[in-house]
Every structure is written in structure tokens, then in C-alpha cells.
Amino acid sequence: MQVPQDGEDLAGQPWYHGLLSRQKAEALLQQDGDFLVRASGSRGGHPVISCRWRGSALHFEVFRVALRPRPGRPTALFQLEDEQFPSMPALVHSYVTGRRPLSQATGAVVSRPVTWQGPLRRSFSEDTLMDGPAWTEPLGYSQSPEAFAMPVSALPRTGSDPVLLKAPAPLGTVANSLRASDGQLQAKAPAKPPRTPSFELPDASERPPTYCELVPRVPCVQGTSLSQSCPEPEAPWWEAEEDEEEENRCFTRPQAEISFCPPDTSSCLLGPQNRPLEPQVLHTLRGLFLEHHPGSTALHLLLVDCQATGLLGVTRDQRGNMGVSSGLELLTLPHGRRLRLELLERHETLALAGSLAVLGCSGPLEERAAALRGLVELALALRPGAAGDLPGLAAVMGALLMPQVSRLEHTWRQLRRSHTEAALAFEQELKPLMRALDEGAGPCDPGEVALPHVAPMVRLLEGEEVAGPLDESCERLLRTLHGARHMARDAPKFRKVAAQRLRGFRPNPELREALTTGFLRRLLWGSRGAGAPRAERFGKFQRVLGVLSQRLEPDS
Template sequence: MAFIEANSEQHKRELSAELSLDSSDIRSHAWYHGSIPRIRAEELVAKNEQFLVRDCTSRPGDYVLTCRWNNHCLHFVINKVILQPYTVYERIQYTFEDDSFDTVPDLVTFYVGNRRPISVASGAIISRPINRTMPLSFYAAKYCIPQNDYPSLNRDSMITKSPPISLNKYQSALLSERPLSRLSINSQQEEPPPKPKRDSLIKVPLSDKTEPIYINCNGNDYDMNERENLNENIDLHSIKTANDDQQSDENFCPIDSSLFRTIPIHIASLLHSSSNIDPQNYFTFLLAKDNKPLEMSAVNKVRSLLLETGARILANHITKVDLDFIKHFDKEANFGLGIKSGLELVLLPHGGAYRDDILDRAECFKYFVAASLLICNDDERVLILDKWIQTAIEIKTGLGNLMAFRNIMAALALPQISRLQKLWLSLRQRFTSNAVVYESKLRPTLKAVIDCNEPLAPNTTFPYILTMVEIIQKHYKFVDETNAEMNEEEIAEKYQSFKFDFPWETSSSDFGLNLFFSHLEAGRQIVNQCNLFKRNSEIVLDGVVFEELLSDIFTTEFHRRFLWGYRGCIAAASERFSKFEQVLTLLSAKCESNSSSV
């Protein structure tokens, strides 16, 4: 009881020290809650106009304003604008849409004091701050957040400003909210858990000077889908220090206790064990809560946005969403085993869910482009077709995004689109130059990209990886489906009958082997150039202002809700795609009949 009271007094002192900092320091404002989870933030803002500011988990270093408006919980990323970059006068300003401010507190004060809507689209107004009652270090420990940004504000640290000892997410999880005796070196009185199987251990080399860590990933020590609650699921009985007298006892996993404070622990199977696409919990002002497929109100909004927005702006938003999808901008992203980018994860066995997400995004984007052409009248259709061609040009030449380029071109090459002869004739008559570029340059470029004959441009931000992802995913799924009880002859027979089902397997004399290995070699080169792609991304999108609604229409969550509705968006990918092919065929036939009648 005395410990609790002492701890409470310490929290009060730390909170008081934080709130007494200079007003330009965001920590001096009680409405700043640090890195609390998104779900917790939504619980706190229970009434309209209530708000708080928290750290952006997907973009470290950025902030998110969470508020409630019209009984909806909204999250607005506070944009950073760099003025006079790469000079001695470089400085950062913070903005939502128009007005910019030197500090986040200045921005919040302006919007609260003037009752200015956060964005024109939402009309959200903030006036009632939700203040924290504990220091930032308390929330960091509670939610297992790295504490680099939240030093303990005791008197000594405020004077010397010495850096705090930081724990990463998993170290904090192992140490927080657990009795110290669970990590005791002498655990002879406890009954050990069952011996883990050898193939269930992940061996993670941490550095040249330390021993590897072994973590049991085969039992029920933790729920792989509950990353945020890791501290409640890891059973520390299965962890034993390397200095234990009974170190040779294989019932325990050896781990050096000093590593808890110095080296990150990578648990690869936790980091992407399921899809990150969650359409039913996705919110946008463009869709009703339980919308139906191709709902007319959403169709009209999408059509207006495409017609009224310039091709380069569309290309910027598409590329930004694509790069966020593969964690291109997240400098602290960690997919396990030291993997820092989704472009690397797609090559690894534990990246299966990530590969499925990439394949799903590519198909959904293709169908979204096709649907945008088939759900409007003839006059608008040729305008939107021309806009997509312009966007493909900008994406390929200006932004180096080969994945989005492929998705747009694949949509325009669908039989439901290419069969509309009057549409393409109208394009040649009204937009002759773009029609010529499409036929003479874009289509040959797409074929060269797919055939690995197109060298990577110096400004590439997102290389073409779709074929490589399909090859790897089909291989791993085939391996997973192979019955472990089969004998060698049965396995060999099954391998002989296995096909990737790519067109070049039957159309080339070598059954596509050269092309197959070309894609694998391209994948190796892509991994080696991840840093270059990231740098290119920062350069081409530097200073670009992004609009929320435009970004929304290019997310995979929006595509699935828009095309299949609230209920159908969670169906299996094969079922969704086969049914939408039928929908596109019906829409195409309707467009063709309408053109004929005219």
C-alpha cells in the first residue's frame, strides 16, 4: 500500500513537471495524451466537440487530433509543412487545410478559440479538451509504448536533459504489469511448461555480441492477433534467464535478462499474421454506415471527385496511399527479423497475409477504375477515360509508381472496357494526343514491365512486384496444402502436377522459366534498393497537400465497401472477384446498348 501511495505521488510530481513546461512544448498541455491507442482515444471523446491530441502510430513523429462530431469519432492527422528545406532557415509548420502554425499548441488554440472547422468536408468543431490525469510515462508503460519521447520529468532530468533508457514495445510488454517473481532466476519450485518443439522456436540473431533469443511460438503463450495486448498474453513461465543454474534444462527458453533494457525483441509471427484490411470498421464521409454495393450517393461523389480533380493531384494521392499501404514512409516500421519495409516482407514465408493484402489491393483498384467508367453517362465516360489515361502517364513518368500504373492499365484492358468501341472512338476524336500515347507508349510499357524488360527508372517509388508476389504466394500455399503424411512418391507426383497458371507457362517454348527467374531476380534487386525507393518517395511528394476525401477513394477499404457493400466486402476474395466480373459484364452490355441506341 505504501508503494502504491509513493508511486501515486511520483506520478503527481511528473505530471506537474510536464504541465509547467513552456507553453510551446506540447507536453505542457493536458489535452496531449502521448501514444495512447486509437481505441482508447475514441472512448475518451464521448461527447460532441470533445477532443484530444495523440501520437500517430502509423507515422511516428506526427500527431493525430481525435474528436467527436455529429456523434462520430473522427481522427485528423496534423500535417507537417517544411519551409525552406535543406537550408539554415528550414523550419516546420503544422496545418490541417489552410492556416499553418509554428507549434501544435498554436494550431489547437486557433481552432478552439475561433471555432473553425477542422476540415471543410467534415465541418467538425472542437471546443472541449479531454485532459490527461497522469504523466506521459504512465501511459507509455501502461500501453507498452517506447518511452523515448516521454522522459521522466523529475528535477534532475529537467536540468541535465539526459536521454531516458528506452524499452521497445515487446520489452515493455514483458516487464509491465507482471510480478517481478515471474522473472526470478530461481524458478525451481514452479512446475515447468511442456517442452516446446524444435520447429516452433524462432531464432533471432540480435547482434554479434549477444546470444540469440528463443521464444516459444507453438503453444498458446500469446494470441498472435492481439499485438496491442501482448503483455497480457505472453506467459513468462516459458522464459528463463541465460544465467540460470539449470540453463541446460530445455523446458525453458534461454534469454539474457540484460537484453530487456538494451536490445529489441523481434517476434516475426506476431507482426503480420492476419490481414490489415478491415473494411467493415472503416469510416469515411463518402459512404453510409451500412452502404450497399455501388450506392448512388457514393457513385455521384466519386464521379465528381474524378472529374473535378487534376490528373497530377489524383496521381499524388494514389501514390501516397500505395506507399502508406506498404509502410514506405514509416521509418520505425518493423515486420520482424529486422525487416523494415513491406517490399522485403513479401519475400519471406511469414509474409503470407501481407502478400494476400497486396494482391487484394491490386484487384480491387482495377475493378474500381473499371466501375468508375461504367457507372456514368456517355459524355462523362470519355472524360473519365481520358482522366485515367492522364493519371497513368503522371503515375508512370512523374511519380515512378509502377504498381498503380499496372492497376490502371489492367482496368482499361479489361474486355468489359475494351469492347466499348464507340467510347474509344470518341477518345480518339476528342483527345487524340492522349489516345495516341495510350496505344503507342503506355500499352507497350505495361507489357515490358510485366515481362521484366523495362529497366527501373531513377525516380521509381513503387516497383512492379505483382507477378513476383503471385509466384511466391502460390508456392507457399502449395507447400502448406501438401499433406505431411504423404510419402515421397505422392509428394513428387503432386509437385509434377503443380502449375502456377500464368499465361507464359503455355505460350513460350521454355514454359516461362526464363521469365519466372527474371521476376525472382527482379525481386532480389528490389530488396537491395528499398532505401532508394523511400528517398524517391520523399522527394516526389515533398510539399504536397493531401485531401482526406481524395485519399479515401483510393484506399482498399473504400474500394471493397464501395464495390461490394458493407455485407459483401468481407466475403472471400475469389467470390468477390468472380461476382464483380459478372456485374462489370452487365454494366458493359448496358453501356454498349445505350451507345447503340443513341
């Protein structure tokens, strides 16, 4: 297999299928080892390697790190887990010829490309740089290639015309891979005058037309409105600058208890009426989490946790109703009881769902060990200094330390044998860190932490007693209250750090929904059981997990 250079057109590669949905890709994969590369519509055209391994269809997102153009080096790097490659063909060539697993967790090896039978008009590098809504899934793979090969501009561009470049698609999961000298600004347009005039669009306010080579504004394709062709990029709500509060504003008495859980809306993963633990939904979720790198999943969880805690996305009306500007402050107040109960339920629901990822593996022992490794890697991506989502870290560790999971001796032995590095990280780093956080002695400074550990303070304010000897419990009580005071005081700093962590991040809508409390509640207990009393729901599911654990490894 000849490996093209970075600048060569990827459309000539037989295994590249262009824009293709996950379902249609799975229909093309017939035998173990079959693979193809597609542009994911749900991920804004990001590259995804789809393959079949051990009877299951797997999808792996390839991360693209854009570099400042310099002579003698590629303009972007591509990677799956650790190793980076100068081009997508080089990455595929390395994994196919070397018979290397695409991920250590699955062990999936690809060997036979599923070739594309029709012509392609676009290269992969163009697809990944396109982030307008004209390149989303509704275009359909069943249409003719011309339907999704239409260039952005109907006018041809010659060699002396200015190159209108978009900023590369943000990749939050590989932000740390960029060196300080590797900016993401594209090269300037050539100094020669263009043969085709630069495109200029008048603003709605009738101001003079503007042109910017970093954020291009190009006319729409004929027959398509401007808003559907290439709209001006808008900052997500977690990146928007918050309004400046007046220093001498009058205090308003809180009007009602505030909830930050999004209202029940139509789900893209669950039907209007679903039963508990539907196998098809669990299969879809498994593929969804395998498709994303642990760092990407950690950013998704940080985003959902920040919204559930009321750290980001708080509206002006919500601030007026609760009397403070952040949910971290509301948690310490008497009228924050509803939010405290919601966060307790979220923590326990996430832990149950995480344990189900292990206890629901009825296949070989290595499959359960790989699930454990995936949870450990997610916890490492959530720890301070990484994503810094301590509520998410506490939920994942709660799943790993759950009695029904801890008793699986053969599974943990297999983890130490096959994934020694993950086992050592769990025992030597994650368990001591979680113990210190629960005791109020762990890291909590804004900067390395984006969202602090609120569970001990919430349990304390809701009347749970502090376990342990009297002198130790009193000291732990004081540390927890002292940490709650500092947490409320530093809420603006945490908000700023969380927004910086999520800057440029584009979440997958399905994965983001799968991490919300409402979705997990319906997944675990069904649409009818989700409204049952909290104690009854959790008691029943603990017994379900006990039965699953006994089936996997019966008591000797």
C-alpha cells in the same frame, strides 16, 4: 472585367466567397455557367473554382506556385491545367471572357459569377498562406465574417514592422513547374527596428525564447489556446527521419505475419452500414476526383500504395515482428503471405473501381470518353519519371485493359476523335510500358521509380503459373525472381525516393480514404459483402461489369 494586379486585394472581387464548404457552394450554384471562387477548408485554404455545368456541380482546385520575390514579376503563379497566370483574377478573367473550358475532361465553361453579398475582411492571398488549424471548416460559413476574418495577431502591424511570413502551402502536384532559381524562401524582414517587438514564446523546456522569420511563432488570439492557434509545423510521418538501426543488432525471429492495411475506422464518406455502389457516394467521388488534377491524384495514390506495401510508415514494432525493415523485403519471405494476398486484392480492387468509373457513365458518349481520358492522364502521372508508382499504374492500366472496357468500340473511337493525344499516349507509350513491366523488363531503378511493380513477383510466389511457351516462360520466371532480389536489396533506396516525391505534400483526407483498399471493398460490395470470400466477391462483380458494358454498347 478589370483584372487587378497581383498585389491587389482579392476580397474586392465579387465572385470570391472566402472560406466556404463544397456543399454550401453547390447550394449557391443554380444554372449552368454559374461559378464562384472559394477557399477550401479541407485543402488548407487552397483556391477552388466551383461551377455548375450540365446539371452537375463541379469543383476545380487552382494550383499556386510560389516564386522568389523579384522586381518586375509576380510572387506567385496560378494554374488549372497547363497555362499559368500572374494572379487569380487574371486566371478567372481569361477563362470567363474567352469562354474556355476549365478542364478538357469536363468541358465546363463559366460565364456568370455568383456574387458575395456580405463584406470580406481577408484577401485570398492571405487565406492561401494560412495553414494553421484555426482556418479549417469548423469555423463555419454561416458565422459572421468577423468570425473568420480575425487576424493571426491581435496587435496591428505598421509599415516598419517585420513581416512574419509563413512558407507557402506546399503544392506537390506542381513541383515540377518550379525552376531551379525559383526558391520558396520568403524575403528577409526589413532592417529597421520594429515599433512592435518581435513576438517570442518560451519553450516548454524553459530554454531561451527563439525567433525565426521563416517559421514564425506568434501568440494565440485571445481566448484560443496556443495549440489551436499556430502550432509548430510537424513533418508528416512519411517525411520523418527514421531511426538509425544498430549495425550489430541481434536477429529476432519473426513473431507473426504483418498487415499494413489500416484498421476499420469511422469513414467520412461511408456510413456504418452501406449498400454496394450507393449513388450518393459515387456522385461525391466523381466530384472529388474531378476537383483534383491527375498529378495530385497520383501523389495521393502513391502515398496510400507506399503505406499498403509497407515502404513508408513502418513502426519499430512492425519491423521487429516481421524481422526486416520494409514490406518490399517481407514480400519475398515465407511469412509475407498475408501481405502478398493483401496486395493482390488491392490491385484487383483498384482495377475494378477504375473500370466502374467508365462503365458507370450512363450519360452521353463523350462522358465515357472523358472518363477514359482521365484514366489515361492518371496513368501518365503515375509512370516512371513522374510519380513513379508502378503498382498504381498497373491497377489503372488493368482497368483500361479490362475486357468489359476494351469492348466499348464506340467509346474508344470517340476517345481517338475528341482526345487524340490521350489515345496516342495510351497506344504508343502506356501499353508497351505495361507489357514490359509485366515481363520483368521495364524500368525499375530507384530514382525514376518510387515504388516498384510487385504484382508479377507476388503472383509467382503465390503459385500462379507463368503463361507462354516453355523457353519464354522460363526466361520470364528468372527475370521476375532476379527483379525481386534487387527490389528487396534496394528497399532503402525506394523508401528515400518515395519520401522525396511526397515531401511537402498535403493529402486531401477524403481522397486519401477513397483510395484505400478497405474503403473500395466496402464501396463495391457493401459493408456486409466486404467480408465474403475473395473469389466469390470478384466473380460476382465481374458479372456486374459485364451487364453494365452490355447496356452501354450491346452486341450487334
